[in-house]
Amino acid sequence: MTKHDRLETLPCGSLVQHGQYNDRVYLMKATDAAAAKLPKRLIGLAQNQGYGKIFAKIPLRMGKEFETSGFLQEARVPGFFNGSEDALFMAYYLDDLRAKESESVNYENIMKLAKAKRNSGIATAKGAGFSFRRCQESDVSAMAKIYQKVFASYPFPIHESDYLLETMRDAVDYFCAEKEGVMVALASAEKYQQDSNWEMTDFATLPKWRGHSLGVRLLDLMENEAVRQNVKTVYTIARAASAGMNITFARLGYHFGGRLKNNTNISGQIESMNVWYKSPEK
The missing domain is CATH 3.40.630.30 (Gcn5-related N-acetyltransferase (GNAT))
Structure with missing residues (x-):
């Protein structure tokens, strides 16, 4: 049976899924606790595990911290959080080939x-x-x-x-x-x-x-x-x-x-x- 990626709650309370199956870290739910350190924590996790991508779903208010750390916005959903705050879908590529689309x-x-x-x-x-x-x-x-x-x-x-x-x-x-x-x-x-x-x-x-x-x-x-x-x-x-x-x-x-x-x-x-x-x- 294929082993899927595992869910893990980080010390700051944020929820991630990560593993070799999707070859990524997926930040599913970000908390405000230690938000400034969260991008670097995700990058460190991905580097240690050898993943090719980080995919982060975050509230708009966290966008600057992620952009400063090298994350790129790939999508945006207005009013995602209770109809009042947008969600940003951010990406960080550790493997340059992962950022290139053949199709x-x-x-x-x-x-x-x-x-x-x-x-x-x-x-x-x-x-x-x-x-x-x-x-x-x-x-x-x-x-x-x-x-x-x-x-x-x-x-x-x-x-x-x-x-x-x-x-x-x-x-x-x-x-x-x-x-x-x-x-x-x-x-x-x-x-x-x-x-x-x-x-x-x-x-x-x-x-x-x-x-x-x-x-x-x-x-x-x-x-x-x-x-x-x-x-x-x-x-x-x-x-x-x-x-x-x-x-x-x-x-x-x-x-x-x-x-x-x-x-x-x-x-x-x-x-x-x-x-x-x-x-x-x-």
Whole structure:
């Protein structure tokens, strides 16, 4: 079984994920305690472990400290923290090759396709004969099988039913599409209630059922739930190489926030990721 990167809480209270699987340090949650020392602490960790990149998700107020330490802004999400403070997605490269994209032309072409579909909504002729619902704990085995079939690799162990159950009991809502009672597509909302934002993620559709707008319908379902719970910001980190996923978010009016270069181990390799965001009530 593949060993995924581990979560670690630093002495200052900040939460990171790091390891060789994604070959990076990912600052998932930054605290204000010792904020001025945090960039250097992350660089030291990456250097000691031989990682190629640091990916930091931080509040705007910390931006100067990270920039001074050599971090570059790759994406930005307005109002990420409770609708009042922006988030910066910052990068620090310890391996120069990690900062170079071999597929940049393809990524730009996909962005043109996505932006041409912006605000086009859900195709009414598609999705007939499918039902949509929130997943239950009894679904985790079927969910894991779908993720195993769709992704050769993933930054978190969604291929494992125990992980799905643990996250479902914590702060992740999973949703599925079914055809005649059989699960054929999935997505999830990772809920950060303290910051009033949700990450729309873990989209997977079995190959046989692609082309039915299941991803965009699941996204719409999750957005409606976010509106019901008064969430201020929803966002995603989507594969830059996936035309379908980028078009999905563009169709429902998401804004492009930037691209994270060679950021994530997904579908069998390290790939660049696009950040999309919106305020769900708008």
